[in-house]
Amino acid sequence: MTPEEVLPDHLLEGIRARAAGYDRDNAFFTEDLEELTAAGYLKLFVPTSDGGLGLGLEAAAQCQRRLATAAPATALAINMHLVWTGVARLLAARGDDSLGFVLRDAARGEVFAFGNSEAGNDSVLFDSRTVATPLPDGAYRFTGKKIFTSLSPAWTRLGIFGKDAEARGGEGELVHGFIDRDSAGYTILEDWDTLGMRASQSNTTVLDGAEVRADRIFRKLPVGPNADPLIFAIFACFESLLAAVYTGIGERALALGVEAVKRRTSFKNAGRSYAQDPDIRWKVAEAAMAMDILYPQLLAVTRDVDNLSDHGAQWFPKLVGLKVNATETARRVVDLAIRVSGGSSYFRGSELERLYRDVLAGMFHPSDDESAHNTVANAWLGPLEA
Incomplete structure (x- = not known):
């Protein structure tokens, strides 16, 4: 379809x-x-x-x-x-x-939601500040705080993970599972009052002994980077689908900018359309060319995931590169669209004003700019020497 x-x-x-x-x-x-x-x-x-x-x-x-x-x-x-x-x-x-x-x-x-993000955890999926405590029947209790839990008012299944520090001879183990909406031991804080992406209602979720039954514990992984297929699958879906959203924001911003330019006229130039202004045309072209690079990148990366393509050590650079390129391109295109649309786009209630606030969220999603560049540099140059 x-x-x-x-x-x-x-x-x-x-x-x-x-x-x-x-x-x-x-x-x-x-x-x-x-x-x-x-x-x-x-x-x-x-x-x-x-x-x-x-x-x-x-x-x-x-x-x-x-x-x-x-x-x-x-x-x-x-x-x-x-x-x-x-x-x-x-x-x-x-x-x-x-x-x-x-x-x-x-x-x-x-309805599933993603409850893995933690404040101050720059190890992302490779470590956790949430405590996972094993129970005799194979279930676990989780204690910690998860941030940016989108779909807070509506999810019925929340994917979470935490660390059992005593497992693997004291080296620790990361335990993944799902809680149900009717589970005890968690609280959703109604703290989502943000600059943008407001309708997502990505509230903080406090886990206070939330229990995941044994048949909903689906992975136990060592702390640190590893090659388990789950890690690749999460990165592939998370980064690609984020990139898709921000590509859509850039696409819409470009369309709104073009509409505004065609509509606006210059008093100084006797009512001549701004679509005839060389500086405005340059900015629109700049935005369009940026988007034209992004569209095929999104298609190529997601198609390769579907086709089980083997990019080896280059897979993670491709995924984080797509995400960063999408979020940064969209931010640049929204900025250009506002520049060519005039002061009306600065007013509250303008669609471009909302897109400007929404697009800023892209810099906070993992992988962030610094982490992504480190991933790509390591893939091409090897790790930093000790």
Whole structure:
């Protein structure tokens, strides 16, 4: 299915019409989620045999790019559900059914959220500040604080991880699992009052002995970098789908900038259209050329994931490079679109004003600019000498 078939114009325009209100009221995108659920959008990765759309990462990323042109915060939050279902699909395609239950639950309407981010944890997936305490029956209790938990008002399954410091002879072990909405031992703080991406309602989640039963513990990994397929699958889905959202923001900003330039006229030049101004034309061209580089990069990386391409040690540089290029390109394009659109874009309620705030969130998602450049440099030059 094409993105236009998955997200027809009438559905997309309804979502676009609500975006400003959600942002203004700092409200969750309840109506968007209801309509996307009814359209089967949360089952993008679910096999057709289970009632899903059976899409791969390439097609899902293009759908997210399209959704983000209408409502970036909605798309960003939906990403977190798609990350887990996408991870399950990527692992299954590589012969690993350890997350098969995720796709089966998603087919039944469960909504997944990503609860791995922690304040001050720059090791990301390779260590955790959350404590995982083993129980005799194979379950674990988790104690810690997770930030940027998108879909907070709506998730029914939350993926989390923490560290059992006593495991592996005291070297520690990272334990991954899912809690249910009706689990005890966690609290959602209503603390999401941010500059942008407001409708995502990515509240902090405090884990205070939240229990994950044994059959929902799906990985135990050593602390530090490792080659487990789960790590690749999370990075592939997380970075690619983030890149798709920010590509959509850049795409929309460029379109709005072009519309504004064609509409604006110059008093000094006797009503001549700004579309005829050489400086304005240069800025529009600069934005368009930047986006033209980004579109094929997103397609190529996601297609290679679907095709099980072997990039070896270059896989992680490709993924983090895509994410950083998308977020930074989108930020530059939004800035150029505002520059050519005039002072009206500076006013509260302007769509470009909202995109300007939304696009800034890109710098905070992992991998950040510094980490990404370190990853790429290590792949090409080797690690720094001690």
